[in-house]
Amino acid sequence: MPLRVRLTLWYGTALALVLIVFSVVLYVITARSLRDTVDESLEETATTAVRSLEARGFLPLIDDDELLSQFPELTRIDKFFQIFSPSGTITIRSPNIQQHEVPLSATALDAAFAGQSIFESAKYPKEPPLRLISVPIMYRGNLLYIVQVGTSMESVGETLQRFLVLLIVAIPIALAVSLAGGWFLAGRALRPVDKITLAAQRIAAGDLSQRLSMPAAHDEIGRLAATFNNMIGRLDTSFRQIRQFTSDASHELRTPLTVMKGETDLVLRRPRPLEDYQSVLESNLEEIDRMTRIVDELLFLSRADMGEIKMELLPIAMEALVEDVHRQAMVLAQDRTIEVVLGTVMPAVVQGDDLRLRELLLNLVENAMKYSHAGGKVEISLLNDGREARLSVTDHGIGIAPDDHKKIFHRFFRTDVARAHTKKGTGLGLAICAWIADLHKGRVEVKSDLGQGSTFTVILPIASPTA
Amino acid sequence: MRVLVLEDETKVGCFIKRALEEESYAVDLCEDGAKGLEMALATNYDLLVVDVMLPSMSGLDVLKNVRRERIHTPVLILSAQSQIDQRVKGLDAGADDYLTKPFAIDELLARVRALLRRGASESPGILQVDDLVLNPATRDVTRGGQRIELTLKEYALLEYLMRHTGRVLTRPMISEHVWNQDFDTFTNVIDVYVNYLRNKIDRGRTKKLIHTIRGSGYMLKVD
Numbered sequence: 001m002p003l004r005v006r007l008t009l010w011y012g013t014a015l016a017l018v019l020i021v022f023s024v025v026l027y028v029i030t031a032r033s034l035r036d037t038v039d040e041s042l043e044e045t046a047t048t049a050v051r052s053l054e055a056r057g058f059l060p061l062i063d064d065d066e067l068l069s070q071f072p073e074l075t076r077i078d079k080f081f082q083i084f085s086p087s088g089t090i091t092i093r094s095p096n097i098q099q100h101e102v103p104l105s106a107t108a109l110d111a112a113f114a115g116q117s118i119f120e121s122a123k124y125p126k127e128p129p130l131r132l133i134s135v136p137i138m139y140r141g142n143l144l145y146i147v148q149v150g151t152s153m154e155s156v157g158e159t160l161q162r163f164l165v166l167l168i169v170a171i172p173i174a175l176a177v178s179l180a181g182g183w184f185l186a187g188r189a190l191r192p193v194d195k196i197t198l199a200a201q202r203i204a205a206g207d208l209s210q211r212l213s214m215p216a217a218h219d220e221i222g223r224l225a226a227t228f229n230n231m232i233g234r235l236d237t238s239f240r241q242i243r244q245f246t247s248d249a250s251h252e253l254r255t256p257l258t259v260m261k262g263e264t265d266l267v268l269r270r271p272r273p274l275e276d277y278q279s280v281l282e283s284n285l286e287e288i289d290r291m292t293r294i295v296d297e298l299l300f301l302s303r304a305d306m307g308e309i310k311m312e313l314l315p316i317a318m319e320a321l322v323e324d325v326h327r328q329a330m331v332l333a334q335d336r337t338i339e340v341v342l343g344t345v346m347p348a349v350v351q352g353d354d355l356r357l358r359e360l361l362l363n364l365v366e367n368a369m370k371y372s373h374a375g376g377k378v379e380i381s382l383l384n385d386g387r388e389a390r391l392s393v394t395d396h397g398i399g400i401a402p403d404d405h406k407k408i409f410h411r412f413f414r415t416d417v418a419r420a421h422t423k424k425g426t427g428l429g430l431a432i433c434a435w436i437a438d439l440h441k442g443r444v445e446v447k448s449d450l451g452q453g454s455t456f457t458v459i460l461p462i463a464s465p466t467a
Numbered sequence: 468m469r470v471l472v473l474e475d476e477t478k479v480g481c482f483i484k485r486a487l488e489e490e491s492y493a494v495d496l497c498e499d500g501a502k503g504l505e506m507a508l509a510t511n512y513d514l515l516v517v518d519v520m521l522p523s524m525s526g527l528d529v530l531k532n533v534r535r536e537r538i539h540t541p542v543l544i545l546s547a548q549s550q551i552d553q554r555v556k557g558l559d560a561g562a563d564d565y566l567t568k569p570f571a572i573d574e575l576l577a578r579v580r581a582l583l584r585r586g587a588s589e590s591p592g593i594l595q596v597d598d599l600v601l602n603p604a605t606r607d608v609t610r611g612g613q614r615i616e617l618t619l620k621e622y623a624l625l626e627y628l629m630r631h632t633g634r635v636l637t638r639p640m641i642s643e644h645v646w647n648q649d650f651d652t653f654t655n656v657i658d659v660y661v662n663y664l665r666n667k668i669d670r671g672r673t674k675k676l677i678h679t680i681r682g683s684g685y686m687l688k689v690d
Contacts, residue, residue, distance in 0.1 A: 254547035255476055258569035262482040265572040283478060416522035423477065
């Protein structure tokens with residue numbers, strides 16, 4: 001059931017209940033207050049009658065004319081008057097009740113003997129209901145007479161009936177009007193929700209560049225729209241990143257494929273000397289190595305993204321690690337006429353994964369060697385200021401323009417200069433370095449300019465002695 | 468037919484150059500966008516083969532600049548990106564064709580032939596002047612139904628002459644379209660090759676097709 005219908009129904013039901021309870025209460029109070037008015041008037045008349053009888057020494061009146069002159073209020077048509085003897089027989093009664101028998105009830109007689117006034121309602125067939133008051137007149141503890149004043153409840157009944165009809169007609173009308181109003185208001189309140197739904201459907205259909213038009217009011221709907229837009233924005237960004245990444249990855253993999261396909265295709269087009277085939281196979285082998293490296297690094301990064309890279313964090317003496325990597329690098333540097341030297345190396349212990357930290361440092365050193373000119377020098381140093389270990393690799397190679405300092409950590413990004421300098425390199429090494437540093441709660445900083453060489457510094461927190 | 472290949476991936480550039488050269492095209496190779504643009508503006512190439520990702524200036528920017536200079540040389544874009552929007556971008560920048568890496572050499576050559584055909588005129592694939600017939604797809608040359616064997620350079624020279632039948636072709640024009648940038652213009656190599664061609668095509672026939680225009684160059688025509 002749509003929210004609008006439900007809201008309207010809930011609202012209608014609640015309103016109907018309130019109206020009904022209110023009407024019942026109102027009806028009961030009105031009925032009671034009307035009866036109370038009648039009772040008061042009866043009591044007043046009865047009191048007057050009793051007082052008149054007292055004034056006459058409690059002698060009952062004999063004839064009607066005298067009665068009427070004694071009790072001018074009895075000439076009013078709406079009340080009648082009866083006086084009963086203690087036996088319950090009628091001694092006298094007002095002329096306007098001559099045609100009817102209204103006997104004294106047993107209850108009234110009992111009350112009279114107890115010396116108490118009593119109100120009663122009585123109903124005779126084909127007559128409007130009556131309201132009666134019976135007042136005993138006592139003299140020295142004996143019951144002399146019982147004075148009864150009565151009146152027809154016809155007008156009260158009619159009033160109540162009209163009131164009831166009014167309520168029965170008015171309640172459904174009020175309810176209907178309110179329901180219509182509620183329906184309209186619910187629709188109005190929910191219209192922005194419908195709009196958001198439509199927009200969300202369009203966006204879900206694939207166009208993540210779309211945004212909801214923001215309602216001017218900063219209400220619940222406005223906040224919903226803002227939250228929604230925020231979410232779409234983040235989805236959009238991450239989708240775009242994934243798309244960019246996929247496109248970059250496929251580009252990087254296509255290049256070696258293009259080389260392999262093209263060279264093989266070309267060499268097979270006609271018979272050629274053996275050396276031609278040999279050189280194509282050698283070239284293909286290089287490309288296969290390149291693809292293998294890209295796939296390995298991609299795998300590492302995607303596992304890192306999925307949080308699948310588990311690291312064993314142990315206290316590691318960084319100075320020993322630096323010396324190890326330096327030895328390794330010197331071997332690699334032999335056939336490249338590049339010198340790898342150690343600068344200041346201070347002892348430093350960090351919480352880390354030995355294998356990953358080695359990989360990180362070796363990556364940086366290899367980069368430094370890759371982008372150095374022939375005969376260049378690469379320096380590794382390790383500083384410790386008590387809080388942080390600063391592991392630096394400095395080269396005097398091609399350098400990086402300041403604009404590119406951030407981008408070089410992006411996956412597959414390689415500067416034009418780097419691309420022109422060497423075809424080796426996948427554009428993933430620094431992304432991996434940044435990841436490893438990040439997993440150690442550290443970071444990689446770069447200081448460089450074009451043609452000025454570069455210094456990459458890995459900053460890692462020093463393991464606290466207590467840890 | 469002279470072709471400029473702009474490709475920064477050295478190995479890819481090399482095998483494209485070699486494949487084209489084996490089809491008798493004169494090929495210049497350049498790995499840098501801005502330098503490539505200079506070359507494209509300086510020399511009257513018959514075809515440009517341009518990779519999209521180039522250092523210093525993207526292939527698409529090179530292409531836009533070339534078109535801005537009102538140079539209508541056919542351009543074949545090479546790209547590792549196969550998405551439709553990338554192709555559309557390339558074609559909208561003024562490219563005549565788009566080839567996705569990796570590609571088959573045969574397809575590259577077929578597209579190159581198609582583009583060169585379009586550049587010359589609405590002529591069909593086969594070039595014919597009188598009874599001299601040249602088929603660029605098979606590189607078969609016949610005269611009067613008789614097969615004529617030509618070397619790569621002779622073929623390239625003949626194809627250029629036949630594509631411009633009835634026009635005077637100066638030595639610089641010939642060197643620009645038939646030889647690549649490594650060619651030394653101040654030699655008489657062109658005259659030597661024209662003589663080779665004459666020997667194979669006109670020798671012993673009453674109707675001569677290759678004519679020397681004194682002081683300017685050569686022309687292929689039916690008298």
